[in-house]
Amino acid sequence: MSVLKTPMKTMRGNLLLTQTGDVWGFYRIQTTSIPKQNEKETDAYKRNWKQFFEELTAYKDFHLMMYPQEFRLDERLTDLKQDIAMDSDDMAGYYLQETANLLEQRLGKLTKSDFILAVRLKMEHIKVDAELKDNIFSAFSTVTDTIVNLLGWEQDVSVSFFQQFDQAEEELANLVAMVGGVRLTEEEIIYVNRYNFLRGIDHDVVEQLDDASPEGITNTLIDPTIPSCLKLNGEGNEGYISFLVVDEFHHNMAGSELFYEAQSLPFSVEVDIKAQAESKSKTKMNVNLKKQQLRESAREQNRVGDEIDASVSTSDYLVRHLQDEIKKDDVNVFNWVAVLIVDGKTKKECLQRAKVVKRHMKSAGITCRIPVADQLTLFYQFLPGKSLDITNRNWLQKTTQDGLAENFFGVYADVGSKVGFFIGWIDRFEKHKDLASAIGSSRDPIFFHPFLANQQVKGSKTRSPHVLITGDTGNGKSFLAKLLFIYISMMDVKSLYIDPKKELRKWIRKVMLSPEVKRDYPLFVEHLKKFHFITLDAEDASNWGALDPIVFLPSMQAREMIETIFSQVYSFKGKDDIHTAFLKAVTEVLERKEQGEQVGSKHVVDILCKHDETAIKKAGEFLSEVTNDSIMKLCVHDGSQDALSLEQRISVVEIENLDLPEVTDSVESYTNAQMKSSAVMYALGKYCELFGQNKEERTAEFIDEAWMLTSNATGRKVEKQMRRVGRSYKNALFFISQSTKDALREEESGNFGVAFAFDEPTERDDVLKWMNMEATDENVDMLEEMYQGQCLFKDYYGRTAKMSVECLFDEWAGAFETVEDTAVAQAEEKYL
Known part of the structure; x- marks a missing residue:
């Protein structure tokens, strides 16, 4: 029954001494996360x-x-509490504990x-002290473990014996380091x-x-x-x-x-x-013996007139291949x-x-x-x-x-951060019948902390805290963005959500008015009351000038933004005299602001309207008509009202009556209303840039329909500057768009440290490239087969995984709805 004996005798450091005198070194192999469908990476x-x-x-x-x-989930979530805002402590504490409870209820x-x-260390190269070795191994072979302990040999082993293995273990440790050990x-x-x-x-x-x-x-x-x-x-x-x-x-x-x-x-x-x-000699002997047996089997089958079995032919091929392989020194x-x-x-x-x-x-x-x-x-x-x-x-x-x-030792499907908020589950590229079954079959939860990328965490491959969320309409990117925003709203972070579709207030209001939610989740309702909603509605006079560049921007930036805004509704191309007069008017108004006068962008238009030259005067009158009684009032006013506040901790800025063009529309095809909406978006982007420039506080900005900023060169410049803010400031930009094309520009690709890519049928090859996935037919099919709520996630360690987004809390999910089920839609599911 010696086989049923515990081999361990004692240990020191990472070395274990066995009952038979062998010494083993133990090493942890740091896990590697590889998308299994990346064949080149897998093969390497x-x-x-x-x-x-x-x-x-x-x-x-x-x-x-x-x-x-x-x-150690409880321990990780306790560590996360260090980043929670004081005014959200009770609410965050409740939901972090609920996260632990729900995950353990589901997974154990x-x-x-x-x-x-x-x-096992190579004993033959170790010069063990002869007397010590004789004493120890004599004890092992002649007395029981109890007597060895009584004689004190355990102590002798621990302090003296293991020292003989230091050099051999050092060589082994250096070797194991080549696989991350x-x-x-x-x-x-x-x-x-x-x-x-x-x-x-x-x-x-x-x-x-x-x-x-x-x-x-x-x-x-x-x-x-x-x-x-x-x-x-x-x-x-x-x-x-x-x-x-x-x-x-x-x-x-x-x-x-x-x-x-x-x-x-x-x-x-x-x-x-x-x-x-x-040993090579034993292998060669066994191979020759096996080869002889296979030949005899083949001859016997031929002798009786039978066809040679496929298994015999296959084995013969493998044996011959092995013979060739073992001729190599390293095989x-x-x-x-x-x-x-x-x-x-x-x-x-x-x-x-x-x-x-x-x-x-x-x-x-x-x-x-x-x-x-x-x-x-x-x-x-x-x-x-x-x-x-x-x-x-x-x-x-x-x-x-x-x-x-081929056994793929050390590979683990891992993505996200070790300390963070729960956002979903890894899908190991398996086929499922729906999102629920994909979630139910996963044991790999994903956690995400939005402010670790620029903390120089060991292993991180980026210093950028910015997050890209892309995908076609209806695939779930807004749901994920709102989930992340709720989490960040609990942190000691000043956060801003730009909501051009005015969706968030509608669903949050619906949740807050629910008697069941108010009764069962009072902490959540109280937290939602902290959200400061600002609706930029041009029909409300109190909003006029809220985004006026003259009011909220420094002079240099204001000059550039004013020109961008007016260029959306008037072409200065080929009209040098008018353009020059316009720039002079901007300079004059900015000088008046420096002297303490209350002015706004409307005064630029007024100067043009009073110009002596007819062409310039007409241009001014045109701009006056275009900006009067339209959404442009948000950007063009007289400076009598304050611009957007930069002081609220949780802000949601909505824009009423914004006519956004489709992402696929060319700029040339924009209607007048769409051009005006673009102008407002650029001004809003500049406001966001200013929002994140306080080095004394952490800030986060979510820009929904962000592709509007990058539809022309000027908007891209604003967006690029916003991303640069995050590198030197404690600012994270969440860029929510339908397209990855801007992110793929080579000179800027490093500016997004994290990316979530939902399916976009027209850009699948680009999506895969951006997400560090091979653009193979298999991977393209995988994107096509993703369900609503599934995406690819690339973290700040450069790891990519397919994930199923999940919000654990029903009362939260009610605040993220982007499509309201109709009675007919509910009936449709009833008959499945």
Whole structure:
């Protein structure tokens, strides 16, 4: 029963000493997030691991582990509270706790995949002190563990023995660094060992780490009497676990991606691989023997007149290919065994999950078995520090290093931030029948913090806090924008939402007037009362001049913006005299402002109307008529009223009666009303730029229908300046538009640190390029098949994932509606 013995003796730092005198180094592999559909990126990752396994061959034994690390959601949300505004503390505290409750209610204990690599050090290159070595190994081989402890050998091992391995471990650590490996701490290595005895048992990870000690690792009672699973009793609780063994892969292992496939299940699954390098001489002998057996089989089938089996032909091809491969110096065969481990609170739940794993893996081309009587043996065989026993040939795989690399170790679908607000779920590019099933099948929540990009967070690939949200009308971009705005409104941030469609007030008012919401969610209603709504309605005289450049802009910027505004309704092209007179009038009015006079853009028009030259006078009269009694009154007034306030913490600026052209319309086709609306949008954009220029406070601006700003060169200049503000100030711009074309301009592509791209049928190749995805037919089809509420998300680490947006709170979702269901639409769904 030596196989059922715990291999661990003791440990120091990231090294573990086994009962047989082997020393193993333990390393955490930092996860890599790769869109599985990016074939070039996927292939490059596998090549890197193939090269690493070639370097690792000299170490002979290693162990790949993927286990579910506790997400520590409560701790993360507590850290997030540091960014909450004082006047939103109660409301934010409630909803952050609700986030934790709802996610744990849906998923149980939240986990994320943690990847551990254990490698047996090369003992033959280590000069261990002879006397110390003799004493220790003599103790191991002649006395029981209890006597070793009584004699004090544990202490001798910890302080003296491990020092002999410092140089060898340093070399191994440098090698592991090529795949992003970092040393485990001693507390972590104790927990990784202890976890094997805690699977399926509720326990506190922080408590386990605080109380970490080698003596307590195996403090669990294991009951092996139940077929196909084990019952564990410990920590005052019990749980069940079941090992599934991988029996068969694809012939060439291509695309197997075992570790990644296991993560796509709706519950946590562990994957372990124990591997051992085989000597070249043994491999050549085995290959020759196998080749001879295949030839004899073929001859026998020919002799009796049968056709040669396809399996014989395939095996013969693979053997010949392997013969060619092992002639290369860096190619070796590895023997390895892979297991998947599931747990459950009951035997029934555990075995049901095992069957689900088996079916899922079969659909991926991987055959698994659920051993009935070998569960306890597998438990001990896969404990850390136990070398692979190749005398037991059951379930043994034989591949070269590239076969091992195909398992996709270290890849995890991860996007967003570690500390942030919940915004949705990762969709691992699977096919679903609707958005609800896509959400229901995901175990990968996405969190997002809007102000981390310019904080120089380790690993971040951008310093820009700006966010791009693009996509065709009706796909969900406004819903996402409003969700982010509500979250930011809880933060210690001054926020502004530009709402040209006047949607937000309508739905927020509807929610606030709901008796059920007022009764059940008073904190939310009180928070919504903090929203300061400003409706820029030209029919209301109190709004006239609210966006007058003369009033709210410095002189230099005002000059440029006035010309932009008037250029929308009057062409100065070929009219040099009129243009010159106009510019002189602007200069005069700005000088009068500097002298303390109350003036506005209307005075520029008045000067032109009084000009001696008839042509200039007529131009002034035309501009007077165009700007009088129209939406242009918002920008052209006499300076008698204040411009928009920059003091409110949460502001929503609406524009009434704005006639916005379609994104596909050419500027030449704009109507007069649309030209005037464009002028107002430019002035509003300039106001937003000024809004974010206070270095003493964090600011966020949401600009809906933002493509209006970039429909010509002047608007693009305003928008570009707004983005530059965020780099040196604490300002984040949320640019909500139907097109990615402006973002794709090469000289500006780095200005958006984060992007959410909903489907836009006419720009799918551009969308994929912008989102770091390959423009393959498969990816184009993936965009086409996305449901309303799904998008691609590229975070500030440069990672991209397909996501399903979700708001966890019904009372919030009611405030984000952009389309109201009709009775007929509801009836349509009734008959599905």
